[in-house]
Amino acid sequence: MEKLTIGRITMTWLNGGITHLDGGAMFGVVPKPLWMKKYPCNDQNQIPLRTDPILLQVDGKNILIESGIGKGKLNEKQKRNFGVTEESDLENRLALLSLTPEDIDLVLMTHLHFDHASGLTKWEGDTLVPTFPRARIITSAVEWAEMKEPNIRSRNTYWKENWEAIVEQVDTFAEQLEVVSGVTMIHTGGHSDGHAIIIITSEGETAVHLGDLMPTHAHQNPLWVMAYDDYPMTSIFAKQKWLAYGMENDAWFTFYHDAYYRAVRWNDEFQIIESIKRQ
Numbered sequence: 072m073e074k075l076t077i078g079r080i081t082m083t084w085l086n087g088g089i090t091h092l093d094g095g096a097m098f099g100v101v102p103k104p105l106w107m108k109k110y111p112c113n114d115q116n117q118i119p120l121r122t123d124p125i126l127l128q129v130d131g132k133n134i135l136i137e138s139g140i141g142k143g144k145l146n147e148k149q150k151r152n153f154g155v156t157e158e159s160d161l162e163n164r165l166a167l168l169s170l171t172p173e174d175i176d177l178v179l180m181t182h183l184h185f186d187h188a189s190g191l192t193k194w195e196g197d198t199l200v201p202t203f204p205r206a207r208i209i210t211s212a213v214e215w216a217e218m219k220e221p222n223i224r225s226r227n228t229y230w231k232e233n234w235e236a237i238v239e240q241v242d243t244f245a246e247q248l249e250v251v252s253g254v255t256m257i258h259t260g261g262h263s264d265g266h267a268i269i270i271i272t273s274e275g276e277t278a279v280h281l282g283d284l285m286p287t288h289a290h291q292n293p294l295w296v297m298a299y300d301d302y303p304m305t306s307i308f309a310k311q312k313w314l315a316y317g318m319e320n321d322a323w324f325t326f327y328h329d330a331y332y333r334a335v336r337w338n339d340e341f342q343i344i345e346s347i348k349r350q
Contacts, residue, residue, distance in 0.1 A: 072084055072085065072164060072167065072168075073333045073347050073348075073349065073350060074347075075278065075323060075325070075333070075334050075347055077271050077272070077273050077274075077276045077277065077278045077323070078253070078272070078273025078274030078275065078276045079129060079130075079253075079273050079274060080127055080128070080129040080253060080254070080271055080273045081127070081128045081129070082125050082126070082127055082271075082278065082325065082334075083125070083126040083128070083168065084123050084124075084125055084126075084333050084349075085123055085124045085125070085126055085135075085139070085161055085164040085165065086123060086139075086157075086159065086160040086161065086163075086164050087121070087122040087123045087124050087137070087138065087139020087140060087159045087161060087190060088121075088122045088123075088139050088140040088141075088142075088155065088157050088158045088159045088160075089119060089120065089121050089122065089155065089156055089157045089330070090119075090120050090122060090140065090153045090154050090155055090186055091113070091115075091117035091118065091119055091120065091153075091154025091155075091156065092117060092118065092120055092153065092154060093116055093117060093118075094106060094107065094110070094112040094116050094117065094118045095116060095298070096297065096298045096299060097118055097120070097286070097287075097297055097298075097299070098110075098289075098290075098295055098297070099295070099296050099297050099298045099300070099303070100298075101294075101295050103116075106289060106295070109288075109289035110287055110289040110331075117154050118330075119330040120186075120286065120287075120328040120329075120330060121326075121327070121328055121329060121330050121349070122137070122139050122140045122159075122186050122187070122327065122328065123139065123327060124136060124137045124138055124139050124161065124190070124327070125137070125280070125325065125327070126165075126168070126170075127254065127271070129251060129252075129253065129254065129273070130251060130252065132176045132177065132251055133170060133174050133175050133176050133177075134175075134176060134177040134178070134179060134250070134251070134254065135175055135177070135178045135179065135203070135206075136179050136181070136269060136280060136327065137178075137179075137180060137181065137187045137188075137190075137327050138161075138178060138180070138187065138188060138189070138190030138191045138202065138203075139159040139161055139189070139190035140155065140158060140159055140185070140186055140189045140190060141158065141159050141189040141190040141191075141192070141193060141202070142158045142159045142160075142161075142193065143158070143193070143194055144158075144189040144190075144192070144193075144194075144232065144233075145158075145185075145189070153186070159190050161190060161202075172202055172203050172204070173203075173204060173205055174205075175203040175205065175206045176205065176206060176207070177206055177207050177208075177209060177250060177251075178191065178203055178206045178207075178208045178209070179209050179210075179250060179254075179256060179269055180208060180209065180210040180214070180267075181210075181266060181267050181268065181269065181280070181282030181283065181327075182210070182214050182262060182263045182265060182266045182267070182282065182283065183210060183214055183215070183217075183218045183229060183233065183234070183263075183265075184228040184229070184263065184283075185228050185229075185230055185233065186228075187283075187327070188218075188230075188233040188234070189230075189232075189233055190202055191203070191208065191233055191234075191236075191237050192232065192233055192235075192236045192237060199232055199235070199236045200236055201236055201237050201240060203240075206240060207240060207241075207242050208237055208240045208241045208242070209241075209242050209243070209244065209248065209250060209256065210241065210243060210265065210267070211243060211244060211245070211256075211258045211265040211266075211267050212243035212244065212245055212265070213258065213260075213264050213265030214243075214263060214264070214265025214266065214267070215241060215243045215265070216265070217229060217263065217264060217265055218233075218234050219234060224301070225263070225301070244256060244258070245258070246258050253271060253272050253273045254269065254270075254271055255269070255270045255271075255272075256268070256269055257269075257270065259284065259305070259309040259313075260302055260305045260309065261284055261296075261300060261301075261302050261303070261305040261306030261307075261308075261309050261310075262282065262283040262284060262297070262299070262300045262301065262302075262306055263283075263301055264301060264302065266282060266283065266284065267282065268280060268281050268282055268284065268309075268313060269282070270316075276323075277317065277320040277321070277322035277323070278322055278323040278324070278325050278334070279313060279316065279317040279322045279323070279324050279325070280324075280325045280326075280327075281310065281313055281314075281324065282327065283297070283299075283300075283327075283328070284296075284306055284309055284310045284313070285310060285314075285324065285326075286326065286327070286328040286329070287326060287328055287329040287330075287331075287332075288324075288326065288329055288331070288332045288335050288343070291314070291337070291341050293307050293310045293311045293314065294307060296310070318337065318339065321336070322336070323335070323336055323345075324336070324337070329349070330349065331348065331349060332346055332347065332348055332349065333347040333348070333349055334346065334347045335347075
């Protein structure tokens with residue numbers, strides 16, 4: 072499992088499963104000859120997208136960023152449509168770190184689309200129960216409201232199966248929340264109305280987790296936003312702002328979806344100067 076240390080904070084990538092989605096949808100209006108040089112596709116125009124939660128360990132707390140696609144949460148039609156070739160193996164990965172789902176204290180959700188939130192619940196017989204029974208689950212108030220009452224577009228990704236069992240565990244915030252010392256969630260909107268990013272700082276070091284504002288390293292151009300974004304101009308402005316912040320602070324940029332890189336550092340010309348590759 073790949074790791075990154077930011078000061079006193081350790082980040083470890085787990086296995087949350089993989090999807091294969093249409094490259095054109097993932098890169099929006101960007102022409103295929105441009106994006107495929109940075110992120111190749113298969114013969115069906117699909118690109119591989121991990122859904123791997125990141126475990127943060129800081130001050131005795133075990134914190135997850137996102138929850139993966141779960142195991143047994145998608146039916147065969149959904150697996151086919153979303154190109155799922157591997158489901159979550161979260162419990163086994165936690166076990167390798169001498170942890171169980173009961174040891175997770177907090178789950179930080181940048182947003183609650185199915186590919187981020189399906190791992191929040193699991194089946195026990197015919198009943199859905201919380202995957203992380205002790206954890207507080209944190210998301211923006213706007214995101215939580217839409218999760219429970221999706222609109223005609225978002226109802227295809229906000230599923231009651233992913234929220235009804237964990238309703239008593241959820242805490243929300245408005246604009247910004249320091250979850251623990253050095254770990255801050257900030258509401259940005261863009262990809263979804265309630266989308267948030269996570270800034271991690273410790274001992275002079277910084278990591279920026281832009282969630283689905285920058286799902287892969289190939290989305291570094293602020294104009295390269297997804298057709299899945301509900302508010303693309305908001306995504307562009309937010310990505311401009313937080314990319315600049317990260318560059319000014321010599322930050323690592325970390326990824327949930329990238330099939331090739333876990334984290335990168337760029338120079339001023341956006342050339343990769345340091346990286347952690349997925350093994």
